[in-house]
Amino acid sequence: MLRHVHHALSAMVVGCLVLLGPAAAAKAQAPKAADAMKLAIPKAEVTDRDDDETRLLKERYNAALEEWESLSALVDIGQITTADSELLSCLRRVVTAGMELYRGGADRLKLLEEYVRVAKVSADATEAAAAAGRASSHERQRVRYYRLDAELALLREKKRTL
Numbered sequence: 001m002l003r004h005v006h007h008a009l010s011a012m013v014v015g016c017l018v019l020l021g022p023a024a025a026a027k028a029q030a031p032k033a034a035d036a037m038k039l040a041i042p043k044a045e046v047t048d049r050d051d052d053e054t055r056l057l058k059e060r061y062n063a064a065l066e067e068w069e070s071l072s073a074l075v076d077i078g079q080i081t082t083a084d085s086e087l088l089s090c091l092r093r094v095v096t097a098g099m100e101l102y103r104g105g106a107d108r109l110k111l112l113e114e115y116v117r118v119a120k121v122s123a124d125a126t127e128a129a130a131a132a133g134r135a136s137s138h139e140r141q142r143v144r145y146y147r148l149d150a151e152l153a154l155l156r157e158k159k160r161t162l
Contacts, residue, residue: 036121037072037082039065039094039114044101061097068094081129082122083139088146091118095153105161112154119143119150 043065044058071087074080080087098111126143129135 037075037118039068039072039118041065041098041111041114057097057101061094061101064090064094064097081135081139082125083129083135083143085142088122088142091115091146092149095150105157108157109154109161112150112157115150116147116154119147123147 043062046055046058046062050058067090071080071084071090075082075084075087095111095115099108102108102111123143123146126135126140130137130140
């Protein structure tokens with residue numbers, strides 16, 4: 001019985017998406033990608049004991065993280081996609097700022113693992129959008145570049161710390 005209800009509901013959702021068009025389909029899929037786009041890394045705590053350089057490094061890193069949160073909220077509401085160039089550039093700024101801030105291996109690895117995870121989410125979402133005719137070839141290649149960049153950065157950091 002539950003299986004029939006599930007199939008009926010699935011058919012209704014697909015029917016609504018067909019009637020409402022690609023924009024509705026993108027918004028229906030957006031929460032899945034948007035939730036996965038959340039970075040599981042903390043902001044840096046700025047303290048009175050920080051020297052000027054450390055304070056500036058932490059503030060820059062936090063600014064990049066706050067920008068990321070703001071842009072990923074736009075993914076949440078379907079205003080931009082996971083292939084948006086500003087979103088992906090911001091992700092790279094978070095990583096660049098974090099790599100300069102964190103000198104310890106564990107923090108750097110965690111940051112790069114998150115970079116890889118989010119880049120893969122972006123690539124998967126973009127491939128799904130392309131299959132549905134909602135993403136272009138250049139968007140697919142853009143997210144592919146960022147995914148490869150992330151994987152290379154993680155691989156190099158692992159080699160460096162061994």
